[in-house]
Amino acid sequence: MTDPAPAEKYARARESAAASRSHPVTADFAASQRFTLDDFQIAGCRALEEGRSVLVAAPTGAGKTIVGEFAVHLAMREPGDKAFYTTPIKALSNQKFRELQDVYGADQVGLLTGDTNINGNARIVVMTTEVLRNMLYADSPALRGLRYVVMDEVHYLADRFRGAVWEEIIIHLPQTVRLISLSATVSNAEEFGDWLDTVRGDTEVIVSETRPVPLEQHVLVRGDLLPLFDDRAGIATAQVNQELMRIRSFKGPNFENNRRVQQMSSARNAGYEASRRRPNRGGRRPVRSANVQRIERLDRPDVVELLARANLLPAIFFIFSRVGCDAAVQQVRRAGVRLTNQDERAEIRAIVEERTRTLHDEDLAVLGYWEWLENLERGVASHHAGLLPAFKEVVEELFQRKLVKVVFATETLALGINMPARTVVLEKLEKFNGEARVAITSGEYTQLTGRAGRRGIDVEGHAVVQWTEGLDPQAVAALASRRTYPLNSSFRPTYNMAVNLIDQFGRSRAREILESSFAQFQADRAVVGLARQVREQEESLAGYEQAMTCDRGDFAEYSGIRRDLSDLEKLNRKDANASRATRDKRHKEIGGLRRRMQRHPCHSCPDREHHARWAERYWKLKRTIDKMRQQIETRTGTVARIFDRVVDVLDELDYVRVDDGATSLTPAGRTMRRIYGERDLLVAESLRLGLWRDLDAASLASLACCLVYEPRRDEGGPNERALPRGPFRTAFAETLDLWQRLDDLEREHRLPGSEPIAAGLAQAMHSWARGAMLDRVLSEADMAAGDFVRWSKQTIDLLDQLSIVADAPIATTARKALDAVRRGIVAYSGV
Numbered sequence: 001m002t003d004p005a006p007a008e009k010y011a012r013a014r015e016s017a018a019a020s021r022s023h024p025v026t027a028d029f030a031a032s033q034r035f036t037l038d039d040f041q042i043a044g045c046r047a048l049e050e051g052r053s054v055l056v057a058a059p060t061g062a063g064k065t066i067v068g069e070f071a072v073h074l075a076m077r078e079p080g081d082k083a084f085y086t087t088p089i090k091a092l093s094n095q096k097f098r099e100l101q102d103v104y105g106a107d108q109v110g111l112l113t114g115d116t117n118i119n120g121n122a123r124i125v126v127m128t129t130e131v132l133r134n135m136l137y138a139d140s141p142a143l144r145g146l147r148y149v150v151m152d153e154v155h156y157l158a159d160r161f162r163g164a165v166w167e168e169i170i171i172h173l174p175q176t177v178r179l180i181s182l183s184a185t186v187s188n189a190e191e192f193g194d195w196l197d198t199v200r201g202d203t204e205v206i207v208s209e210t211r212p213v214p215l216e217q218h219v220l221v222r223g224d225l226l227p228l229f230d231d232r233a234g235i236a237t238a239q240v241n242q243e244l245m246r247i248r249s250f251k252g253p254n255f256e257n258n259r260r261v262q263q264m265s266s267a268r269n270a271g272y273e274a275s276r277r278r279p280n281r282g283g284r285r286p287v288r289s290a291n292v293q294r295i296e297r298l299d300r301p302d303v304v305e306l307l308a309r310a311n312l313l314p315a316i317f318f319i320f321s322r323v324g325c326d327a328a329v330q331q332v333r334r335a336g337v338r339l340t341n342q343d344e345r346a347e348i349r350a351i352v353e354e355r356t357r358t359l360h361d362e363d364l365a366v367l368g369y370w371e372w373l374e375n376l377e378r379g380v381a382s383h384h385a386g387l388l389p390a391f392k393e394v395v396e397e398l399f400q401r402k403l404v405k406v407v408f409a410t411e412t413l414a415l416g417i418n419m420p421a422r423t424v425v426l427e428k429l430e431k432f433n434g435e436a437r438v439a440i441t442s443g444e445y446t447q448l449t450g451r452a453g454r455r456g457i458d459v460e461g462h463a464v465v466q467w468t469e470g471l472d473p474q475a476v477a478a479l480a481s482r483r484t485y486p487l488n489s490s491f492r493p494t495y496n497m498a499v500n501l502i503d504q505f506g507r508s509r510a511r512e513i514l515e516s517s518f519a520q521f522q523a524d525r526a527v528v529g530l531a532r533q534v535r536e537q538e539e540s541l542a543g544y545e546q547a548m549t550c551d552r553g554d555f556a557e558y559s560g561i562r563r564d565l566s567d568l569e570k571l572n573r574k575d576a577n578a579s580r581a582t583r584d585k586r587h588k589e590i591g592g593l594r595r596r597m598q599r600h601p602c603h604s605c606p607d608r609e610h611h612a613r614w615a616e617r618y619w620k621l622k623r624t625i626d627k628m629r630q631q632i633e634t635r636t637g638t639v640a641r642i643f644d645r646v647v648d649v650l651d652e653l654d655y656v657r658v659d660d661g662a663t664s665l666t667p668a669g670r671t672m673r674r675i676y677g678e679r680d681l682l683v684a685e686s687l688r689l690g691l692w693r694d695l696d697a698a699s700l701a702s703l704a705c706c707l708v709y710e711p712r713r714d715e716g717g718p719n720e721r722a723l724p725r726g727p728f729r730t731a732f733a734e735t736l737d738l739w740q741r742l743d744d745l746e747r748e749h750r751l752p753g754s755e756p757i758a759a760g761l762a763q764a765m766h767s768w769a770r771g772a773m774l775d776r777v778l779s780e781a782d783m784a785a786g787d788f789v790r791w792s793k794q795t796i797d798l799l800d801q802l803s804i805v806a807d808a809p810i811a812t813t814a815r816k817a818l819d820a821v822r823r824g825i826v827a828y829s830g831v
Helices: 006-022 024-032 039-049 065-077 090-104 129-138 154-158 163-172 189-200 242-249 255-263 266-277 300-309 322-334 342-355 361-366 369-377 389-400 442-449 473-481 495-505 507-514 518-547 555-574 580-599 608-635 638-652 667-672 680-689 697-708 727-748 762-769 774-781 785-805 810-821
Strands: 053-057 082-087 109-112 124-128 146-151 178-183 203-207 215-221 224-227 284-286 296-298 315-318 380-383 406-409 423-426 430-432 437-439 461-466 656-659 662-665
Touching: 024 039, 024 065, 039 053, 039 065, 039 178, 039 203, 053 189, 065 082, 065 090, 065 124, 065 146, 065 178, 082 090, 082 129, 090 109, 090 124, 090 389, 124 129, 129 163, 129 495, 146 163, 154 163, 154 178, 163 189, 163 518, 178 189, 189 203, 189 518, 215 242, 215 473, 242 473, 296 300, 300 315, 300 322, 300 406, 300 423, 322 369, 322 380, 322 406, 342 369, 342 389, 361 369, 361 774, 369 380, 369 389, 380 389, 389 785, 423 442, 442 473, 495 507, 495 638, 495 656, 495 662, 495 667, 495 680, 507 638, 518 608, 518 638, 555 580, 555 608, 638 656, 638 727, 662 667, 667 680, 680 727, 680 785, 697 727, 697 762, 697 785, 697 810, 727 762, 762 774, 762 785, 762 810, 774 785, 785 810
Parallel strands: 053 178, 053 203, 082 124, 082 146, 109 124, 146 178, 215 461, 315 406, 315 423, 380 406, 423 461
Antiparallel strands: 215 224, 284 296, 430 437, 656 662
């Protein structure tokens, strides 16, 4: 590329100077950053300075959050203005909270994550999206003065469990609030931006597909890092490295044939068996046995050392299994790998001891603290949801400080936490989705490899895919080339949403609001396309109708009789086992249709078969059009129809009252306004029926846990003798019976229903709430400490709601249960 001419340079400089004069706040903010802002960041900041909302879609690690931080900067320039920064997960909230504190001071920044409340009335508040949704429904006083809301990782809107929360916030935020939506690169950013423009007003859509740090793609074969793409072919062609294709060709379609031929040679076969029994040397194992030239795969310690020699650390290895992550750390440790020097080890120990000093010594022993610390001092760690939150936070901090050099992680690490690496290694390109092993999508590949390359540190990032049996380089190249995925709404009305909307706006206005959801916006856009197809097909249908016109009579009627006759004859041939009465009835109908056909005037037409051919096309196309019309009917007003079914259930259970077309809340409905979660109706009904009035604190904590706990697919139900004794068993049985009745009612109203409540963690939570030691509780729970903490915090969230909405004595018991659960590792907060 040639340098621009002096005249062009001068024109650009003048344009930049003019833009700086028209956007002085952006210019000052950009000058204060430690690196030069990219064009998309400048564009986002300028749009905000002009008073518009923005949607910024850019790759992982591109620096989208700069635009969100500029919104905070704008809020702090005006006395009394506030900015909320929302994130989908607590780890992200904690991280952003610390970053903003460093800039604006502890007194100006707050944190609200459900189980953490720090300085909630501050001018800058970081929170999870659910917290903001609840504030909007409660019309919280904290919303006064709110001018900017940043929605980080807004593509979470597609999450089928939590995605609806994002849409609720976007719809309900006051129009005076500017919205900053930060998204990964999605293929339909313009569509999403159009919807934001519709519901929020003037919204600038800014899309960048450029990574600030280029990503080099490699395949690790036989200890060699081979480029995935052939550099000589040029970036535009993205041609797969021919050496990889040659390696792939060793196992082509005739592989099984070749294998049989090879097995005919007993000498070769014996040699192969001997080599299999021979101990591995250099940590390598053969992964391709039937070829003369075997492809060997490096063990993890060898891969780590290879990356270290190539100066490609720090690295994240993505392994789609918690057990696999922990096993990888042990494997590296047993191999004697050490990636740190003496000073780094001392610094690691000091940080770990400081961050874990509030944890009890007896708990640390149960959690495997000393082995974990030894691994950290070697520069190696695992990171997954089963890890204690305190331990995860330490791993994140040490990795950011470049003290831990290698992390073996599950895909949860790719969800926005700021842990960039020089290299990302993918051991496999498939994962278990709960039912089967499936290939990862291009969006997942992009999200995972997006961690590679640290801005301001690395010249380029590196993505390494390890060669495995059956790897297709073309498929890997396709994953690496497609960098986007569509953002589809997962929005659906809930009982809590329905009562809040009816209370604030009335039923009619509530329906209108729901029809403005992104879910309906997408459905309506699909309807527009379908309607256009129907119009086009109807023109063809009219042409077919004209072509089959017969001067003897109505050929459409005649061809309809022929079709009915043909269908009935086919059915009679297929259903040979039908009863005699059924067969007699069919024969009678077939005889009647034949007589009608033969008597029809078109039957004697000399051009009858010519007309019939056009008639067949006519009926085939008409079936297609009818299906499209049915799709249009089901998509138009979909969300509002589901809302009506939800309201019908609420009406039947007396949470709302419908009089002369007006819908209002009953006292039970007003209680439900403050019950959030998947089990909102079950919780509200249990409270109203008094099913939990006789429970003590430990039993109520245990029952609340049953309502939030989601068992593993392979987890069987608990033995009744393993359930907590006393009133718990009665309350649990009554709650389960109530769930069954509600589930039946929902299905009667064409709603999807829900999964039954699960008592798999009931005994462990009961023991914990009664003060049992951690080792006993984890043994009863049969789960990792991190999982137990996660379910405990969800239990705390529900108990907190009960302490507010329930009447005595349940509210009092809920407060006691809260205190009983919130202790030890559950009470730990790294903030």
